[in-house]
Amino acid sequence: MLNAATHYQLDYPDLALVLALVRGGTLARAAALLRVDVSTVFRAVRRLESSLGQVLFEKSRAGYLPTSLATTLAQQAERAEQALEAARVGVEQGGEVISGTVRLTCTDSVLQGLLLPALARFMPGYSALTLELSTSNDFANLSRRDADIALRLTRTPPEHLVGRCLGTVSYRVCASPGYAQQHDTQDLATLAWIAPDDFLPDHPTVAWRRQHLPGVRPSYRCNSMLSATELVRAGLGVAALPDFLLGEGHGLQPLGPALAGHDTALWLLTRPDCRALRSVVTLFDELGRHLRQPS
Template sequence: MAAQWDDLRVFLAVARAGGLTPAGQRLRVDPATVGRRITRLEEDFGAPLFARSPQGYALTEAGQRLLPQAVAVEQAMEAAFETAENASGGLSGQIRIGAPDGCANYVLPQVCARIVEDNPDLEVQIVALPRVFNLSRREADMAVGVSRPTAGRLTVQKISDYHLHLAASEDYLASHPEITSLADLQGHRMVGYIPDMIFDKELDYLTELGVERVNLASNSVSVQFNWVRSGGGLGVVHDFAIPSATGIKRILAPDISLTRSFYLIRHADDRRLERMNRFAKLVAEGIRTEISRLEGMA
């Protein structure tokens, strides 16, 4: 059973990652080893499970038939793992959480560090990507999002509101014309998202403020924040990020104040896993507490 599950674990990793290299990275084994394991499984199964192409590995019809059976075995193994874990009283194993890079850079690190400190056998991986995560392909075990998904077998829990303000560095403000109204923004350098790479309408801050031109643009919140911090221009920044730098000043507050929300998104099947439920509760509580703490310092 152990050997069979190990082969199915490799199969699931390739199916979800779409290739040998990313699957090997997730499994912490050499891609060549992953390839040999897939070949062996296909020989045992009597049919090719993947169609190989330069674009990656895609499931064949046989692979599609095997997928739900492999997922069922995975869930059974998770349940068995939980039984042993509950006996020890602490969380263990590996859990991967995806998040937009604002949350992933300025909130989640300290939240997850505290959880691991209390659960030393636990491994937490944070995937910071400026896009929506595909939980069906298990890109992550759960994800933080900025809006509620409308499709897929998912469970969604609102975690917390958070706030954003227009801001600039004190150095920038000292060397540029004073800003007392929205009209004064004309002529100032603006920092924001690359317009065609805004992956969620909730992130289209500058359009909401009537700004049409972005002089310094990136799909990364961290890049934008560093531009603002280093005097590159004006940008909408998370209040929870402000304490991580010195010399950043909010502009036109409270007249310009944006409120958004974080949601914890999970695959519906994971509701049966107490381990995931416990971790999700700790993450949600931790994010709420950390946002409140950081915004109070902004």
């Protein structure tokens, strides 16, 4: 809270000053961001702290460290910055602009194989929309309200979330072309296997391997399917990988058909309370159009 005794009225230049110093960390970097000289920034910070009656930054060898108040003001400044940018874009485009920040979570394999190509197609049309991305394998992000939208590979999405199924995702045993040439790929049990570790105990590929190759002990265990894919591409062994990570130019060679009865579904999910936010609804609908998988 601000010191009420000062009665100082913050304005946008004050917020821009704090944001620049938080982002830059030093007077020199803040001055470059604001396009003024270092002495101007120094005097402006001292003047603002005096007006507020509170310290905003602690000087250290590492630079200027923001206090909790400065961090809060910087967050508010970022929102003001986004609102101003949305207004500018709206004037330029002559219409309503979708703005704000949407937090999205997905696995690293979904990010690499599905989400990035989709974002490249439609996000340039939403210049005032900010997207915060995080990768994880669980649903806790939405439950804890750490995210607004999730893309998940599952047959049983949590009942407290709402969303839509975008289609089926199949898995195939794959190898690099070099590994396939050097080994007898007809006998899968004799190959070096790369598999999810205990962080993904119920993964469809784990269930398939336990059923069809119960004697196989993986040579490599990974906590993500993207890591498993990279090990396969490096020629270290074989793995059952999702079909969206395969295809021309990926350096992976399927060794057989899709694993029957062990596919999964791609779900686009959000919290019920997020359906009132235009930014979330807009991104949700765009993802639904661009990520639909063949069933």
